[in-house]
Amino acid sequence: MQAFLITFCISDMDLECASQETVKQGLLARGWPPIKGFSKHVKTKVLEFFSHLIKLGQDDPRRVVHSLKAGLALTLVSLFYYYQPLYKSFGVSAMWAVITVVVVFEFSVGATLGKGVNRGLATLLAGGLAVGAHQLANLSGQIGEPIVLGIFVFLQAAVSTFVRFCPQIKARYDYGLLIFILTFSLISISGFRDDEVLELVHKRLLTVLIGGSTCVIISVLLFPVWAGQDLHNLIASNMEKLGIFLEGFGDEYFKMPEDGESKEDRPLLQGYKSVLDSKTNEDALANFARWEPRHGRFQFRHPWKQYLKIGALTRKCAYRIESLNGHLYADIQAKREIRSKIQETCTTMSMESGKALKELSMAIKTMVKPFAADIHIENSKSSVKNLDTLLKSGLWDDETDLLEVVPVATVASLLIDVVTCTAEIAESVNELATMLKFEVVEPTVSPEKPETGQPKIGIS
Amino acid sequence: MQAFLITFCISDMDLECASQETVKQGLLARGWPPIKGFSKHVKTKVLEFFSHLIKLGQDDPRRVVHSLKAGLALTLVSLFYYYQPLYKSFGVSAMWAVITVVVVFEFSVGATLGKGVNRGLATLLAGGLAVGAHQLANLSGQIGEPIVLGIFVFLQAAVSTFVRFCPQIKARYDYGLLIFILTFSLISISGFRDDEVLELVHKRLLTVLIGGSTCVIISVLLFPVWAGQDLHNLIASNMEKLGIFLEGFGDEYFKMPEDGESKEDRPLLQGYKSVLDSKTNEDALANFARWEPRHGRFQFRHPWKQYLKIGALTRKCAYRIESLNGHLYADIQAKREIRSKIQETCTTMSMESGKALKELSMAIKTMVKPFAADIHIENSKSSVKNLDTLLKSGLWDDETDLLEVVPVATVASLLIDVVTCTAEIAESVNELATMLKFEVVEPTVSPEKPETGQPKIGIS
Numbered sequence: 001m002q003a004f005l006i007t008f009c010i011s012d013m014d015l016e017c018a019s020q021e022t023v024k025q026g027l028l029a030r031g032w033p034p035i036k037g038f039s040k041h042v043k044t045k046v047l048e049f050f051s052h053l054i055k056l057g058q059d060d061p062r063r064v065v066h067s068l069k070a071g072l073a074l075t076l077v078s079l080f081y082y083y084q085p086l087y088k089s090f091g092v093s094a095m096w097a098v099i100t101v102v103v104v105f106e107f108s109v110g111a112t113l114g115k116g117v118n119r120g121l122a123t124l125l126a127g128g129l130a131v132g133a134h135q136l137a138n139l140s141g142q143i144g145e146p147i148v149l150g151i152f153v154f155l156q157a158a159v160s161t162f163v164r165f166c167p168q169i170k171a172r173y174d175y176g177l178l179i180f181i182l183t184f185s186l187i188s189i190s191g192f193r194d195d196e197v198l199e200l201v202h203k204r205l206l207t208v209l210i211g212g213s214t215c216v217i218i219s220v221l222l223f224p225v226w227a228g229q230d231l232h233n234l235i236a237s238n239m240e241k242l243g244i245f246l247e248g249f250g251d252e253y254f255k256m257p258e259d260g261e262s263k264e265d266r267p268l269l270q271g272y273k274s275v276l277d278s279k280t281n282e283d284a285l286a287n288f289a290r291w292e293p294r295h296g297r298f299q300f301r302h303p304w305k306q307y308l309k310i311g312a313l314t315r316k317c318a319y320r321i322e323s324l325n326g327h328l329y330a331d332i333q334a335k336r337e338i339r340s341k342i343q344e345t346c347t348t349m350s351m352e353s354g355k356a357l358k359e360l361s362m363a364i365k366t367m368v369k370p371f372a373a374d375i376h377i378e379n380s381k382s383s384v385k386n387l388d389t390l391l392k393s394g395l396w397d398d399e400t401d402l403l404e405v406v407p408v409a410t411v412a413s414l415l416i417d418v419v420t421c422t423a424e425i426a427e428s429v430n431e432l433a434t435m436l437k438f439e440v441v442e443p444t445v446s447p448e449k450p451e452t453g454q455p456k457i458g459i460s
Numbered sequence: 461m462q463a464f465l466i467t468f469c470i471s472d473m474d475l476e477c478a479s480q481e482t483v484k485q486g487l488l489a490r491g492w493p494p495i496k497g498f499s500k501h502v503k504t505k506v507l508e509f510f511s512h513l514i515k516l517g518q519d520d521p522r523r524v525v526h527s528l529k530a531g532l533a534l535t536l537v538s539l540f541y542y543y544q545p546l547y548k549s550f551g552v553s554a555m556w557a558v559i560t561v562v563v564v565f566e567f568s569v570g571a572t573l574g575k576g577v578n579r580g581l582a583t584l585l586a587g588g589l590a591v592g593a594h595q596l597a598n599l600s601g602q603i604g605e606p607i608v609l610g611i612f613v614f615l616q617a618a619v620s621t622f623v624r625f626c627p628q629i630k631a632r633y634d635y636g637l638l639i640f641i642l643t644f645s646l647i648s649i650s651g652f653r654d655d656e657v658l659e660l661v662h663k664r665l666l667t668v669l670i671g672g673s674t675c676v677i678i679s680v681l682l683f684p685v686w687a688g689q690d691l692h693n694l695i696a697s698n699m700e701k702l703g704i705f706l707e708g709f710g711d712e713y714f715k716m717p718e719d720g721e722s723k724e725d726r727p728l729l730q731g732y733k734s735v736l737d738s739k740t741n742e743d744a745l746a747n748f749a750r751w752e753p754r755h756g757r758f759q760f761r762h763p764w765k766q767y768l769k770i771g772a773l774t775r776k777c778a779y780r781i782e783s784l785n786g787h788l789y790a791d792i793q794a795k796r797e798i799r800s801k802i803q804e805t806c807t808t809m810s811m812e813s814g815k816a817l818k819e820l821s822m823a824i825k826t827m828v829k830p831f832a833a834d835i836h837i838e839n840s841k842s843s844v845k846n847l848d849t850l851l852k853s854g855l856w857d858d859e860t861d862l863l864e865v866v867p868v869a870t871v872a873s874l875l876i877d878v879v880t881c882t883a884e885i886a887e888s889v890n891e892l893a894t895m896l897k898f899e900v901v902e903p904t905v906s907p908e909k910p911e912t913g914q915p916k917i918g919i920s
Contacts, residue, residue, distance in 0.1 A: 056625050063625045071618035074645055075610050081649045082606040095646060102617075102642045146542040150535050157562075158531035165516050165523045182562045185534055186555060189541045193552075276779070280740040319736070320786075322779045326877055391863040403851040406869045413870035417786055 062107075065223045070105050073218045077101045077211055093203040100211025105219065109295075110227035110288030112219040116212035117291065118176030123208045126180045127201035129156075130187035134197050137188070149192060153185050171287050227288035228298045232364065234285065235307050238278055238314050239361040239425065241271045245321055246354030246418065250347030253328055253411065254339055269325075275318040282311045297367055297436075306432045310364075313428055317357075317421035324414045327407060338404050342412060345387045349415045352380035353422040360429045369438045373426050380419045387412060522567075525683050530565050533678045537561045537671055553663040560671025565679065569755075570687035570748030572679040576672035577751065578636030583668045586640045587661035589616075590647035594657050597648070609652060613645050631747050687748035688758045692824065694745065695767050698738060698774050699821035699885065701731045705781055706814030706878065710807030713788055713871065714799055729785075735778040742771045757827055757896075766892045770824075773888055777817075777881035784874045787867060798864050802872060805847045809875045812840035813882045820889045829898040833886050840879045847872060 057064045080086045080094035087094065104115045137148040160181045164174055183204070191197040219225075248269045286304045294300050356376035363370035432438075517524045540546045540554035547554065564575045597608040620641045624634055643664070651657040679685075708729045746764045754760050816836035823830035892898075 053622070053626065057622070063622060067618040067622035070621040070641075071614040074617045074641070075614045078610065078613055078645065078649045081652050082610070087653065092650075095650070098645055098649065099642060102638065102645065150538065150542070153538055154531040154535045157534045158527040161530040162513070162517070162523060162527035166513065178562065181530075181534070182559060185538065185558055185562065189538045189558065190552075190555070192541050193547065276775075277739045279737045315736075316782075319779045319782045322776075323783045323874065323877070326780075388863055391866065403848055405865070406851065406873050409866045409869035410873035413866050414783065417783065 062223070062225050066107055066225065069218050069222055072222075073101050073105055073214050074098065076218075077214050080207075080210075090203060090207060093207050096204055096207035097211035097214075100208050101215055104212055105215045108225045108227035108230065108285075108288050109216075109219050110285075110290070110292040112215050113293075114172070114288060114291040115175050116216050118173060119179050119208055120205075120212050122176040122179035123183050123205050126183035127187055127205055130184045130191070131197050131201060133184075133188045134191035137191075146192060149188055152188060156184050157181050171283075172290070224295070226292055226295055226298070227285045228292050228302060228304070229296070231282065231285035231289050231304065231307055232298070234278065234282060235311050235314070236361045236364040238275045238311065238318075239357050239364070241275055242314065242317055242321060243354045243357035243361060245269045245272045245325075246350045246357065249324065249328070249354070250343075250350040254343045254347060269328075272318055272321050272325075275315060276322060278311065279315065282308060303432065303435045306428065306435060310425060310428045310432065313421065313425045317418060317425065320414055320417045320421060324411065324418070327411050327414075338408055342387065342390060342408060345383050345390060346412055346415055349380050349383040349387070349419055352376045352383065353415075353418050356380065356422050356426060360426055363429060363433065363438065367436065367438050369433050369440045370426070370429060371441070373429075377419075377423050377426055380422065384416055384419055387416075522683070522685050526567055526685065529678050529682055532682075533561050533565055533674050534558065536678075537674050540667075540670075550663060550667060553667050556664055556667035557671035557674070560668050561675055564672055565675045568685045568687035568690065568745075568748050569676075569679050570745075570750070570752040572675050573753075574632070574748060574751040575635050576676050578633060579639050579668055580665075580672050582636040582639035583643050583665050586643035587647055587665055590644045590651070591657050591661060593644070593648045594651035597651075606652060609648055612648060616644050617641050631743075632750070684755070686752055686755055686758070687745045688752050688762060688764070689756070691742065691745035691749050691764065691767055692758070694738065694742060695771050695774070696821045696824040698735045698771065698778075699817050699824070701735055702774065702777055702781060703814045703817035703821060705729045705732045705785075706810045706817065709784065709788070709814070710803075710810040714803045714807060729788075732778055732781050732785075735775060736782060738771065739775065742768060763892065763895045766888065766895060770885060770888045770892065773881065773885045777878060777885060780874055780877045780881060784871065784878070787871050787874075798868055802847065802850060802868060805843050805850060806872055806875055809840050809843040809847070809872075809879055812836045812843065813875075813878050816840065816882050816886060820886055823889060823893065823898065827896065827898050829893050829900045830886070830889060831901070833889075837879075837883050837886055840882065844876055844879055847876075 077097045077100075080090055080097055090097075100119060104112060104119055106112045106115060133149065133152045137145045137152070140148045160177050164170055164177050169177070187197060187201055187204070190200060194200060252269060286308055289298075289302065289304050292298070292300070353376070356373045359373040359376060360370050362368075363373065537557045537560075540550055540557055550557075560579060564572060564579055566572045566575060593609065593612045597605045597612070600608045620637050624630055624637050629637070647657060647661055647664070650660060654660060712729060746768050749758075749762065749764050752758070752760070813836070816833045819833040819836060820830050822828075823833065
């Protein structure tokens with residue numbers, strides 16, 4: 001399969017260029033060279049693919065572990081076939097255990113549990129209803145039976161398929177509805193050929209339960225990956241990314257490029273870009289996390305909604321940063337003297353907001369009440385006031401061209417927006433801290449900024 | 461299942477409030493009233509759920525049609541059980557046709573085709589490999605066979621699971637890999653108990669093909685839903701949403717609220733918000749669309765990538781609009797006299813960009829070369845120049861407080877960004893028009909703005 005995929009991808013990409021080459025060189029006239037060239041090309045592509053796979057594993061070694069776990073679960077459940085006493089009691093129904101493992105085993109515990117519970121409950125309910133449908137259809141005689149069964153199958157499939165469009169249900173029970181349609185159809189239709197429907201439902205339910213529990217047990221006991229933990233980390237790291245941008249923005253914006261050096265050559269602060277599109281990922285993780293039992297510092301009914309709220313505010317801030325970023329490398333830049341007048345306040349605003357976001361991110365990561373974040377936010381707010389005073393004081397002389405003021409004014413104004421957003425984020429993180437009773441730790445030395453030390457933070 | 465879901469949702473939401481009520485009123489002391497109240501509550505919730513479902517159907521009647529199509533496909537394929545000659549040749553293997561229909565039948569033709577092709581090819585490949593694995597394992601004797609089979613199953617499951625992490629493969633072949641793992645495991649393990657593996661593979665492949673083709677045929681012939689068409693419409697309507705915002709922005713921003721009327725009371729221009737998060741949807745539709753054959757004005761290798769490019773530029777513009785929107789309802793607004801000075805140019809910039817976006821959207825929708833968009837963009841660009849001149853001319857008197865200029869300058873600057881974004885969007889739409897050879901239609905009267913008429917458009 002892998003080999004097929006690689007070949008398919010390659011053929012997809014290179015069909016055109018390969019065929020042109022073939023025509024050019026003339027397959028018949030020159031013999032093997034084009035094929036040699038092509039095989040070399042395939043070799044390069046295959047090597048590229050493997051190095052890509054190795055990188056995937058290095059980026060997140062949990063992926064390798066997950067793959068091994070999936071292999072293990074499948075091998076374990078295939079014992080149903082190999083071990084005679086087990087095979088005797090289940091027969092070919094053991095197949096359902098294998099199928100369950102393949103489709104239920106997911107990367108995180110939450111996703112696995114969600115699918116497992118959905119599959120189990122849906123099988124139970126659909127099995128029960130299908131037995132009822134079978135009994136009803138039985139009453140309608142030899143000719144009527146398939147018609148009644150057909151009507152039942154049609155109705156339940158249509159209704160269940162329609163209910164799957166409901167967003168709230170889709171988010172949590174989509175897989176359950178799919179399995180409901182599947183089981184109801186299979187059992188009620190099979191009932192037409194096999195009168196032992198109860199036995200059928202019983203075996204199917206049991207094998208699904210065995211397959212599902214195998215998945216859940218392996219997923220929880222062997223190096224578990226918690227979706228809740230991932231969401232927690234994602235929210236914190238998104239905030240950190242914005243913090244990194246803001247900490248670097250002031251210097252990057254106000255530093256004049258040396259002669260011959262383009263601003264574009266400088267190291268970019270583009271890490272925040274991934275935050276713009278993180279909504280889908282956050283929503284999915286929150287949905288999985290809701291299935292997870294208590295683990296580590298996370299309870300069963302952990303306030304995941306609050307995480308989503310923080311995530312939405314972080315994205316709102318990221319949109320402002322995206323606008324700011326546009327000004328970082330804009331063609332028209334304000335003159336040096338105009339920029340230098342507000343350089344200090346703007347840099348402080350940006351730097352302090354950045355520090356606040358990094359503090360808040362660290363607070364979430366360590367689940368310790370954010371201590372210095374409020375100070376940083378106060379600092380950034382007082383910078384906003386300083387800027388107001390500066391602007392009111394008529395620092396600019398009368399000859400200043402307003403046109404040159406506009407880019408600077410925009411940057412300042414966007415930074416003011418960012419300060420507001422940061423304050424909102426801080427508020428919702430504080431709400432989370434109250435909900436989860438974050439630890440209060442007397443600050444000694446900040447683990448992040450050993451060079452400044454926490455005590456100085458009020459004046460930094 | 462539906463009833464279960466409703467009850468589950470309700471119990472989830474109302475458990476706490478219901479139990480509080482129960483405690484307050486005293487179940488034993490007062491008898492039935494709490495239960496009555498609870499059942500009334502359930503009734504309301506159920507009614508709400510059904511009205512929600514009806515709304516889902518009204519919003520997009522294709523959902524109702526899809527549900528009926530799913531029911532039909534399933535009923536058709538269940539004939540394998542009811543019709544004796546068919547049952548005779550396939551037996552319980554007919555089950556695979558039912559399963560295939562349930563899991564492969566998707567909303568759009570592209571998604572159904574993609575899943576069908578994935579399932580068919582993966583079954584073929586995995587079946588072939590599993591037969592090979594079975595032969596190899598056979599050579600290792602009674603005791604060695606399960607061990608060799610176990611190793612094969614473990615290895616292929618682990619490797620395939622890992623390859624599924626590769627984003628490019630996940631986007632198009634994820635389902636194929638899942639079915640590959642499933643089929644390989646099932647066939648190779650079953651081979652241990654049943655020596656007729658070839659027969660098994662053959663039946664399975666045939667039933668999967670029958671189920672898959674049933675889905676594809678129904679999906680294509682009966683009221684087809686094309687993912688390509690949906691992507692096309694989504695890109696166009698996203699652009700239109702931004703256009704609507706921009707057309708309304710000028711009036712909304714510069715109109716002073718009457719006494720006692722808050723700006724928040726005015727009708728909001730919030731339709732653009734959905735554009736911010738549309739990336740996932742666009743990516744999914746583009747992936748499905750790639751599977752679709754030629755239909756209507758769309759070819760098999762339609763330039764879907766260009767649609768994604770236009771979508772990304774539209775989102776970039778939406779981020780700027782999100783910042784603009786923040787200024788629409790900001791607490792601090794610039795003074796009336798300051799705003800009125802740039803009101804005309806800013807309103808023109810916004811209005812012309814909005815018109816250009818709506819023209820471009822209409823051009824995509826009708827696949828006609830955008831005619832007036834360039835004129836609108838030129839108009840908006842010349843407004844930018846007017847603004848420059850206005851700012852340079854020192855329109856403001858010396859006593860103007862710079863602090864009051866900042867919000868206006870920001871709005872102006874963001875509008876300049878929007879004009880740039882619009883020009884970029886127009887360029888990529890023109891690229892698309894060239895790729896797809898959009899029709900050139902001599903404009904007579906714009907179907908969108910009958911009150912102005914196209915001929916005036918150059919000076920509007």
